[in-house]
Amino acid sequence: MDPIVELEMQCRRAKLASRKLAYTGTAAKNSALEHIADDLLSQKEVILEANAIDQLDARKIGMAPAMLDRLALTPHSVDLIAADVRSVAGLPDPVGEIFDMRTLPNGLTLGKKRVPLGVIAAIYESRPNVTIDITALCLKAGNAVILRGGKETINSNRALVKIIVGALERAGLDPNVVQFIDNTDRSLVPHLLKMNDQVDLVIPRGGTGLIKFVKENSSIPVVAGGAGVCHTFVDASARVDRATAIVYNAKVQKPSACNALDTILVHKDIAARYLPEAAAELAGSGVELRCDPRSLAILGSLPGLKLVPAVDADWGKEYLALIAAIKIVDSLDEALDHIAAYGDGHSEAIITEDYTNAQRFMNEVDAAAVYVNTSTRFTDGAQFGLGAEVGISTQKMHARGPLGLKEITSYKWLVYGSGQARP
Amino acid sequence: MDPIVELEMQCRRAKLASRKLAYTGTAAKNSALEHIADDLLSQKEVILEANAIDQLDARKIGMAPAMLDRLALTPHSVDLIAADVRSVAGLPDPVGEIFDMRTLPNGLTLGKKRVPLGVIAAIYESRPNVTIDITALCLKAGNAVILRGGKETINSNRALVKIIVGALERAGLDPNVVQFIDNTDRSLVPHLLKMNDQVDLVIPRGGTGLIKFVKENSSIPVVAGGAGVCHTFVDASARVDRATAIVYNAKVQKPSACNALDTILVHKDIAARYLPEAAAELAGSGVELRCDPRSLAILGSLPGLKLVPAVDADWGKEYLALIAAIKIVDSLDEALDHIAAYGDGHSEAIITEDYTNAQRFMNEVDAAAVYVNTSTRFTDGAQFGLGAEVGISTQKMHARGPLGLKEITSYKWLVYGSGQARP
Structure with missing residues (x-):
């Protein structure tokens, strides 16, 4: 069959199947998730074998070690994926919540009911765990899902999708709610991005190139996050010990994360006291510091630091590495x-003991998460108490910050009448 | 200046000015709105003179009467526009609401604060009242606005924008929060639709051609509504008098509205009793009925009806006229x-006395508003108690149904720490 026609048919099947899934009860959805977790464990060998083929193919084409790392599954990582699926099963079902319900003077009773978005397309690269993660989250929130993984993990994804389909069938759900595009031809992606009658949301997961392409070519709403240039401002009144510890955590705890610190802004009145201590602490973990002239003047003569004069390109740069x-x-x-000029609306922090400055920072900084006296590393669905996350949104429409289950739902208005006509 | 460069500068000025507007207090925003309302009244003659030029130009190019109607302002319509601005001033300010606030086990206190979206671009045709309406709603919700009206109302819009700018200045607000694109060259629109670094939301208001163009060419999120194929299903158990009155209201009260009824679905067991009565009532207001073979068999011999056999194109057709x-x-x-096949997710109703059927309809129909025993004409911001509306959204992302002030806001996460680091 023509691959474009096949793609369109898959999108239509997903849309059709999503109608019933939207009002399928929590028990059936959880049963499917538990079956997926069970089968991930019972068929671990099959999954690892398929993954080994992907790894071999990747080595043949000379894939970089960091990329190889991302696509590799191990017995332990499969256990973790299964555990994550069970934890999604354990989360409250967002669908069906009734809110803002009230009765108007004309007797109409109306309000909102939380419903699934419908069909979510995930376009992703490398990591095969995304196949399971995003499927579990979408199913729990009552959404059908269209999976479009990368060609480098096609064998792993096929094995994982087989498990998903089997689990859906055993749970009595229509397996059409999960559609796997078993064709890694890149020219299909633009067609998928135009299926706005069938697909309600596109979530790109991968490098900035993929995200940019999806945003620019999609006629379907896109929620993309990931990138984050994060600042921490050490105010004149900051406690030096606290500022040192928070900045250290924000930079070093996981430098590859999008919520890791990129730029330290320091008030001139505290710089001479704060910077030597902070720089020594960061240097202890091998952090390279890109310094403006004034901070270089303070730190330049100190031993043991990796100092580089900052250039214009350092402002607004996301390092994803041990650089600040x-x-x-x-x-x-x-x-x-x-921050307004160089931030991209992810996570921004102030370290201060000054009440008014704290309040001004929280009011005036425009970002998904604004912090006072703590680390930007907390911007995360699990850390914020959402249970799990599909991603982190840096746009303002629909949902901002970590996207949990509730954030991949919509609502509809329910209006209960008794014969009212509009005057 | 090159018009594209000028457009970009206007978008940048709006973005910059939006920063301060975001935390401007309610009193200052309301003062600007009251000044706009005052000046609309005190400068009514200037507005009507400008509008008279637009009307003359429109007549010269032979504009259709319905279009002419839309662009014409009268002393009374200016009064109504001013009254609407005052009523927006009287609505509660959505900005600053704090919600979902809680303290986590690690001592972090976090929650959400409602904030403006930032910059909203309105692209619209004909009606000059949109210039004032959308500006008032955007300002009240703390958003800067970029206005791109049609060339047919350029003189009216210039006069109205002059009033807006003067009012902003007198209220002490930065007049850059309202940017009027005083250039009606259509080739500018695609450039505007790519300003995603400066503009947070695009609202197209106009015909389906405009909406389609904006949706397909925008890299900025779009909320477009307007179109609505609305069904009312008369179930077997419906009360005939009630079903007749509701269907009549939904079709006749304002047939040009997007929430007006298009298709009546009738259960076979009630058709012979219901249809003659309903058809007679509708015929009394001149409604043409496009009948499937079975309904034609029931109605065909009755006198005084305007009957036409339905063709395939009648299913899923939005009439915006006295046709059902x-x-x-x-x-x-x-x-x-x-409804799933032909509806477009606007407003759908069931008329029934059967509890289970009512519940099934409310659960299973996927639309912005679902109704039992009342008229789809109620889908409207003012009718739903939202005070005013920017439009009606038929998409599921961000907001669904009538878009009031709250629906043109976003939120940010506030996180208050005391030195916490992520473990």
Whole structure:
């Protein structure tokens, strides 16, 4: 069959199957998730064998070690994936919540009911765990899902999808609610991105190239996150010990994360006291510091630091590595202006003991998450108490910050009348 | 100046000005709205003179009477526009609401704060009142606005924008929060639709051609509504008098509205009793009925009806006129399937005395608003108690149904720490 026609048929099947899934009860959805978790464990060998083929193919084409790492599954990682599926099964079902219900003077009783979005397409690269993660989250929230993984994990994905389909059937759900595009031809993606009659949301997971392409070519709403240039502003009144520990955590605890610190902004009145201590702590974990002239003047003569003069490109740069830029500012206003100019609306923090400055920062910084006296590393669905996350949104429409189950739902208005006509 | 460069500069100015507007207090925003309302009244003659030029130009190019009607302002319509602005000033300010606030076991206190979206671009045709309406709603919700009206109302819009700018200045707000694109060259629109770094939301208001173009060409999120194929299903157990009155209201009260009834689905067991009565009532207001073969068999011999055999194109057709399609179905399931196939997710109603069928309809129909025993004409921001509306969304992302002030806001996460680091 023509691959485009096949793609369209898959999208139509997903849409059709999503109608019934939307009002399928929690027990049936959880049963499917438990079957998926069971089968991941019982068929671990099959999965690892398929994954070994992907790894071999990847080595043949000389894939970089970091990429190889992402696609590799181990017995332990399969256990973790299964455990994650069970934890999604344990989360409250967001669907069916009734809210804002009230009776109007004309007797109409109306309000909102939380419903699934419908059909979510996931376009992703490398990591085969995304196949299971995103399927589990979509199913729990009552959404059908269209999976479009990368060609580098096609064998792993086939094995995982087989498990998903079997689990859906055993749970009595229509297996059409999960559609796997078993064709890694890149030219199919633009066609998928135009299926706005069938697909309600596209979630790209992968590098900035993929995300940019999806955003620019989709006529379906896109929620993409991931990128995050995160600033921490050390105010004049900050406690030096606290500022040192928080900045260290934000930079070092997981430098590859999108919520890791990129730029340290330091008030001029605390720089001479704060920077030597902070720099020594960061240097202990091998952090390279890209310094503006004023911070370089303070740190330049100290031993054991990896210092590099900052260039323009360092402001607004997401490092995803043990590198931080440092800039001394004259005031809170200068810090706010710098964040407005170079931040991308992910996570921003102030370290301060000044009440008014804390309040101004929280009010005036426009980002998904704004922090006072703690680490930007907390921007995460599990850390925020959402249970799990599909991703982190840096756009303002629909949902901002970590996307949990509730964030992949919509609502509809219910209106109960008794013969009312509009006057 | 090059018009594209000028457009980009306007978008940048709006973005910059939106930062401060986001945390401007309610009193200052309301003061600007009151000044706009005052000046609309005090400068009514100036507005009407500008509008007279637009009307003359429109007549010269032979504009259709319905279009001419839309662009014409009268002393009374200016009064109404001013009254609407005052009523927006009287609505509660959605910005600043704190919700979902809680303290986690690690001592972090976090929650959400409602904030403006930022910059909203309105692309619209004909009606000059949109210039004021959308500006008032955007300002009240703390959003900067970029106005791109049609060339047919350029003189009216210039006069109205002059009033807006003066009012902003007198209220002490930065007039850059409202940017009027004083250039009606259509080739500018695609450039505007790519300004995703400056513009957070695009609202197209106009014909389906405009909406389709914006949806397909925008890299900025779009909320477009307007179109609505609305069904009312008269179930076997419906009270005939009630079903007749509700269908009459849904079709006749304002046939040009997007929430007006298009197709009547009738259960076969009630058709012979219901249809003659309903058809007579509708015929009294001149409604043309497009009948499927079974309904034609019932109505065909009755006097005084405007009957036309339905063709395939009548199912899923939005008439915006005194026309309704009628189809007899064998069951609730057939009605649900018809609505799923031909509805576009706007407003759908069931008329029934059967509890289970009412519940099934409310659960299973996927639309912005689902109704039992009342008229789809109620899908409207003011009728739903939202105070005012920017439009009606038929998509599922962000907000569904009438978009009030709250629906043109976003939120940010506030996280208050005391030195916490992520373990």
